[in-house]
Amino acid sequence: MTLLRALFMRLLTMAITLFGVAVVVFFLIRVVPGNPIAMMLPPGATEEDITRLQALYGFDKSLFQQFLIWGGDVLRGDFGTSISLRQPVSELVLGRLPATLELSLFALVIAILLGGLMAFLGTLYRHSMAEAAVDVTSGTALSVPDFLWALVLILLFGVLWPVFSISGRVSPSLDFDFATNFYIIEAALRLRFDVVGHLLGRSFMPALALAIPLAAIIAQLLKQSLKETMHLDYVTLARTKGYSETWVILSEALPNAVLPTLTLIGVQFTFLIGGTVIIERLFSYEGLGNMAIDAVINRDLPLIQGIVLLFAALFTVINLVVDMLCVILNPKLRHA
Amino acid sequence: MSGFLDIKGLTLRLRGGPTILRSVSLRVASGKVHGLVGESGAGKSTIGKAVLGTLPRAIEITGGEIWLDGVNLLALPPRERRRRIGATAALIPQDPLTALNPSKRIGPQITRRLIDILGWSKADANRRARDILDEVHIPDVARVMRSYPHELSGGMRQRVLIASAFAAEPKLIVADEPTTALDVTVQKQILRLINEMRARHGTALLFVTHDLGVVSKVCNSLSVLYAGKVVEEAQMHRFFTQPIHPYSRALLAATPTYLDPDGSLQPVPAEVIQEVETEVHQHAQRAGYDV
Ligand SMILES: Nc1ncnc2c1ncn2[C@@H]1O[C@H](COP(=O)(O)OP(=O)(O)OP(=O)(O)O)[C@@H](O)[C@H]1O
Ligand SMILES: [Mg+2]
Numbered sequence: 001m002t003l004l005r006a007l008f009m010r011l012l013t014m015a016i017t018l019f020g021v022a023v024v025v026f027f028l029i030r031v032v033p034g035n036p037i038a039m040m041l042p043p044g045a046t047e048e049d050i051t052r053l054q055a056l057y058g059f060d061k062s063l064f065q066q067f068l069i070w071g072g073d074v075l076r077g078d079f080g081t082s083i084s085l086r087q088p089v090s091e092l093v094l095g096r097l098p099a100t101l102e103l104s105l106f107a108l109v110i111a112i113l114l115g116g117l118m119a120f121l122g123t124l125y126r127h128s129m130a131e132a133a134v135d136v137t138s139g140t141a142l143s144v145p146d147f148l149w150a151l152v153l154i155l156l157f158g159v160l161w162p163v164f165s166i167s168g169r170v171s172p173s174l175d176f177d178f179a180t181n182f183y184i185i186e187a188a189l190r191l192r193f194d195v196v197g198h199l200l201g202r203s204f205m206p207a208l209a210l211a212i213p214l215a216a217i218i219a220q221l222l223k224q225s226l227k228e229t230m231h232l233d234y235v236t237l238a239r240t241k242g243y244s245e246t247w248v249i250l251s252e253a254l255p256n257a258v259l260p261t262l263t264l265i266g267v268q269f270t271f272l273i274g275g276t277v278i279i280e281r282l283f284s285y286e287g288l289g290n291m292a293i294d295a296v297i298n299r300d301l302p303l304i305q306g307i308v309l310l311f312a313a314l315f316t317v318i319n320l321v322v323d324m325l326c327v328i329l330n331p332k333l334r335h336a
Numbered sequence: 337m338s339g340f341l342d343i344k345g346l347t348l349r350l351r352g353g354p355t356i357l358r359s360v361s362l363r364v365a366s367g368k369v370h371g372l373v374g375e376s377g378a379g380k381s382t383i384g385k386a387v388l389g390t391l392p393r394a395i396e397i398t399g400g401e402i403w404l405d406g407v408n409l410l411a412l413p414p415r416e417r418r419r420r421i422g423a424t425a426a427l428i429p430q431d432p433l434t435a436l437n438p439s440k441r442i443g444p445q446i447t448r449r450l451i452d453i454l455g456w457s458k459a460d461a462n463r464r465a466r467d468i469l470d471e472v473h474i475p476d477v478a479r480v481m482r483s484y485p486h487e488l489s490g491g492m493r494q495r496v497l498i499a500s501a502f503a504a505e506p507k508l509i510v511a512d513e514p515t516t517a518l519d520v521t522v523q524k525q526i527l528r529l530i531n532e533m534r535a536r537h538g539t540a541l542l543f544v545t546h547d548l549g550v551v552s553k554v555c556n557s558l559s560v561l562y563a564g565k566v567v568e569e570a571q572m573h574r575f576f577t578q579p580i581h582p583y584s585r586a587l588l589a590a591t592p593t594y595l596d597p598d599g600s601l602q603p604v605p606a607e608v609i610q611e612v613e614t615e616v617h618q619h620a621q622r623a624g625y626d627v
Contacts, residue, residue: 127393233434237497240388242422242453244415255439330439 010323014316021312022074025305026067036083036299057083070305079309080302084295089306093288097310098181099169100280100287103203104273106184107210111272112265114211115218122223123230123249134219141216146275150209150282157205165202167284174198206283210275214268221264225257232256259330266322270315340366340540341508346386346400356382356395358565364508369534369541371551371572373587374561380544383561384510387542389421405507422453426501428511428530432493432518436485443481446500454504468499471536472529491522495529502533509534512544527554548587552576560584 037053054060058069073080079089115138122134144152158166165171170183176195180186184203187195229235230253238252239245277289284290288307295303341364349355357379364370372380385391387402389409402409405424409417429435437445446468447461456464469477472495485493494514501509511530515523531554534541543555551558551572558575560568560583568581579585 233429233431234437236390237427237429237435238437239390239418240421240425240427241449242419243449244418247452252437256437 010320014320017316018309018312022071022305022309023067025308026070027063029301029304030063034299036301039299040083070302074309079306082295082300082303084298084300084303089302092291092303093306093310095181096286096288096291098183099285100273100276100289102182102184103207103276103280103285103287104210104269106200106203107207107214107272108265108269110207110211111214111218114215115222118215118219119222119226120249122219123226123253124245126227126230131223134223138216138219141212142220144213146209146213146272147278147282149212150206150279153205153209154282164205166205169202169286170199171202203285206276206279206285209282210272210279214265214272217264217268218261222257222261225260226253229253229257255329259326262329263322263326266319266325269322270318273311273314273318340364340405341387341542342401342403343383343387344401344403346383346402347398348382348386348391348395349398351394351396355398356564357386358563359400360561360564360566362559362566362569364540364542365556366507366540367538368556369531369543369554371555371558372542372544372561373546373548373551373558375546378561379564380546380561381512382564384427384512384542384544387421387508388425388427388510389417390427419453422449423504424506425508425510426504426506428498428501428509428514430513430517432490432497435497436493438485440484441481442483442485442488442496446481446496446503450504464503465499468503469496471502472496472499472533474499490518491526494518494522494526498526498530498533502537502539505537506539508540508542510542510544513546515550516545516547530554560587 037050037057037059041049041053051060058066061069070080077090079093081087082089082092085092118134118138122131125131141149153164154166157164174195176187176192178186184196184199187193187199226249230249232253235248235252238248243251276285276287277292279285280287280289281293288310292304292307294300295307341362343360343362346357346360347355348357360379360383362370362372362383372383374380382391382395386397387404387409391397397410400410404420407420409420412420436442443462443465446465447458450456450461450464451458465481466477469480474480474492474495480488480492480496485496488496498514514530515526518526527550530541533539541554543551545551555572557569557571559566560581562583568575568579568584570580570584575584576588579588
């Protein structure tokens with residue numbers, strides 16, 4: 001009952017948040033200088049052409065009227081038409097979303113594996129040089145933002161020692177017809193693991209760049225929680241039962257130590273997705289972020305609005321999922 | 337006399353710091369109860385941890401032997417030592433509120449070690465867990481096995497921990513102040529339960545406490561520890577009738593029921609403390625420890 005109520009409140013909050021985002025993005029991008037119509041016309045277009053196009057896209061109406069029209073359309077699932085690409089925004093945006101989702105999830109997996117491994121090693125070899133090495137590594141990784149890591153990776157593995165692709169989601173020579181835009185997932189479901197390998201290799205560099213700072217945060221927080229947990233009585237008791245230190249860490253300490261990290265990953269994951277905007281650009285990765293930059297450059301207002309709303313919706317959903325995961329993983333909350 | 341647990345000259349110190357145990361020797365005979373008493377900070381828990389292999393990393397063993405069931409644990413490689421301890425000994429911890437894993441159900445917390453370490457089948461382990469929980473008088477065993485620790489009372493959790501300690505039929509159990517964290521009313525029941533279980537299973541018990549009253553009820557023999565050194569090791573009867581060491585006498589005098597039927601409490605006299613400290617100091621100098 002209370003749980004259902006809590007869920008309802010959450011959904012309501014999400015709706016209000018999205019409305020707020022819609023209002024802000026709609027009015028904000030209209031205050032920013034730059035005329036979308038002027039951008040799309042060739043030089044030497046007449047005043048008449050401009051007026052005609054403005055009427056076509058509804059820019060002749062008042063701001064408030066425009067908002068009402070757009071808001072009403074959005075509620076009906078119509079996000080308008082992109083000015084620069086002349087296609088429905090929803091089609092464009094949903095077409096690109098899978099690419100960004102796959103990149104972000106890949107980065108998340110790398111961050112969890114890398115950060116988790118470092119936290120584990122730091123805990124296993126606590127109070128030794130190995131732990132100090134983990135601290136130094138994570139400290140360094142954390143003090144450099146993801147786009148700089150991207151440049152480092154491009155320089156190292158794209159230029160000096162070119163082993164990884166640093167450009168594009170798929171190689172132009174790949175002979176494979178995708179039915180969906182979830183390339184990696186689709187290839188895996190169709191059991192074409194060669195294609196999966198190819199795709200993972202293509203997106204490994206951008207994913208790693210996104211993952212490094214998050215991996216460092218995970219390593220630091222998880223190691224600290226694990227080390228605190230290792231002192232607790234039930235861990236000591238487990239040790240007397242004959243288990244190895246590795247087993248004690250992974251089975252006894254980890255399930256109790258992981259909650260704060262999980263919450264943090266939830267928050268940081270939304271930042272990571274935000275990071276795709278620049279990272280996708282740097283690696284010419286055909287995702288939502290890359291499209292967002294083009295949309296801004298072209299002053300493509302409907303497209304910007306669509307992308308921002310989609311990102312906002314994604315973030316609120318992720319937050320909800322993380323909160324629910326925390327409840328599921330914590331028996332005390334589950335029975336409350 | 338050689339015991340089931342035989343600690344010989346065990347010496348520990350904080351890495352790069354003070355000595356915590358000074359050449360401690362004590363024996364626990366098979367199936368017998370040996371008390372370990374002494375004031376707070378004397379090193380009682382540290383002895384228990386050394387036996388069970390759970391010393392914090394800050395503490396290093398600088399000398400001595402710990403013989404458990406005829407094997408010197410300190411001579412074994414770590415992996416084998418852990419296995420050996422897990423298969424022969426068990427711990428009844430002090431605080432039932434913190435000694436159970438909050439994210440695991442009670443059932444698996446008892447059965448996992450039987451399956452993982454001792455190689456039992458799942459069915460056997462489950463049957464064993466039910467029987468042993470029954471033995472410690474837990475009502476509605478099936479429900480308790482499905483419960484999480486926070487759903488049980490403190491007394492209940494201590495029963496679970498006792499059951500868990502006896503589940504693998506260890507030959508030695510270390511109980512570190514197993515009742516101090518409990519309500520006074522529950523303390524007696526738990527104490528009786530531990531004694532009953534140990535008698536039925538023929539388990540040797542190293543009983544850590546600072547309560548001589550408790551010792552007098554359950555122990556066959558005891559060691560008195562002061563500042564990391566055993567100042568007296570004695571059979572129970574002899575200790576209560578003719579304590580030899582002045583610190584032991586002082587301890588007894590400070591315990592209401594024994595030397596003083598009126599119940600008026602006498603603190604350990606300062607000169608006795610002084611005397612013991614001098615002795616410990618001299619011993620340390622003889623043995624070449626830093627104090
Ligand atoms: N991890 C540690 N770091 C530093 N000192 C320690 C550590 N563990 C134990 N000691 C020291 O070792 C000595 C013995 O501690 P121990 O816990 O064995 O005492 P105790 O007799 O069990 O006392 P209590 O009755 O309070 O439980 C104490 O002086 C304590 O300060
Ligand atoms: Mg203690």
